[in-house]
Amino acid sequence: MQVVATLSLKGGVGKTTVALGLAGAAQRHGVSTLVVDLDPQANATTALDPEPTTATVADVLDEPRRAVVERAIAPSAWGEGLDVMVGAEQTERHNHPDPGAAQLHRLDRALQRIAGELLSDGGEDGPGQERYRLVVVDCPPSLGQLTRSALSAADRAILVTDPTMFSVSGVQRAFDAVQTERERSNDRLQPLGVLVNRVRPRNTEHEFRITELRELFGPLVFNSVLPDRSAVQQAQGACLPIQAWDTPGAREVAAVFTSLLGRVLRSASRNRPAASA
Structure with a gap:
């Protein structure tokens, strides 16, 4: 099970858009996926339109027992193969600025309850299918307990930005947060890369800022x-994946998310070691 956090410490750059686009690409390519909505605004939950649940991610962070985890997960309205650990405004109560180690690892403990779970034993056809091959965690745009919890549980972090004058400092702070959490609590965590969102063609300012990002972060910035x-x-307003929105612009965006999914899956070979027997 590959856990990927979408991260930005600057609001309004489209972090949730990236989480949803990656989840939609995974579903389109048959990769069983769970979206964990850690943002108290719960925009990812709204867009995915899951069935009602009797718990939310806030309850999971209160008590990461298996029964609570299961009550917080529901199928997305987008279709088979994509579930949601639903978000809620109440998640904000867990966003302490200086959490202790036990608080930070509650999300990781919750995800471990379902890691390695199989939908079937596979029978004579070989190993069974994992319940979730991919977990996408949508973080809030701040560096408190919630974002740090995601980084403590993640294998990779996607740093999302836009091509504005504040993008460089925002990416640098996000990159520093990933490095710090790796040293503190999660040595398997790595930045997957920097994804620049909302780019307008032939916009001189955008071209300048992207060049600036590439000079500072090199190959970490996605091509x-x-x-x-x-x-x-339009797709989000209709509660549909961008992959289901049939316009030239949607297809252009969907192609980027397909490429991103490929990078995520290729990185899975360097994930956490398999559990010993």
Whole structure:
């Protein structure tokens, strides 16, 4: 099970859009996926439109027992193969600025309750299918307990930014947060890369900022950028994945998310070691 956090310490850059786009790409390619909505705004939950649950991620962070985890997960309205650990405003009570180690590891403990779980034993056909091959954690745009909890549980972090004058400092702070959490509590955590969102073609300012990011962060900045397309907002407003929105702009955006999914899956070979028998 690969755990990926979408991270930004600057609001309004489209972090949730990236989480949803990656989840939609995974579903389209048959990769069983769980989206964990850690943002108290719960926008990912709204867009995924899951069935009602009797618990939320806030309850999971209160008590990460298996029974609570299961009550907080529901199928997404997007279709088979994509579930949601639903978000709620109450999650904000867990966003302490200086949490202790026990608080930080509650999400990791919760995800370990379902890691390695099989949908079937596979029978004579070989190993069974994992319940979730991918977990996408949508973080809030701040560095408190919630974001640090995601980094404590994640294998990879996608640093999301936009091509504005504040993007460099935002990416640097996010990168530093990943490095710090790796040293503190999670030595398997690595930055997957920097994804630049809402890029307009032939915009001189955007081109300048992307060049600046590449000079500072080198190959960590993805070659593919997400173009600024109205199809993204239209698909989210209809509670549909961008992959199901049939316009040229939507197809252009979906292609970037397919490429991102490939990078995520290729990184899985360097994940946590398999549990011993």
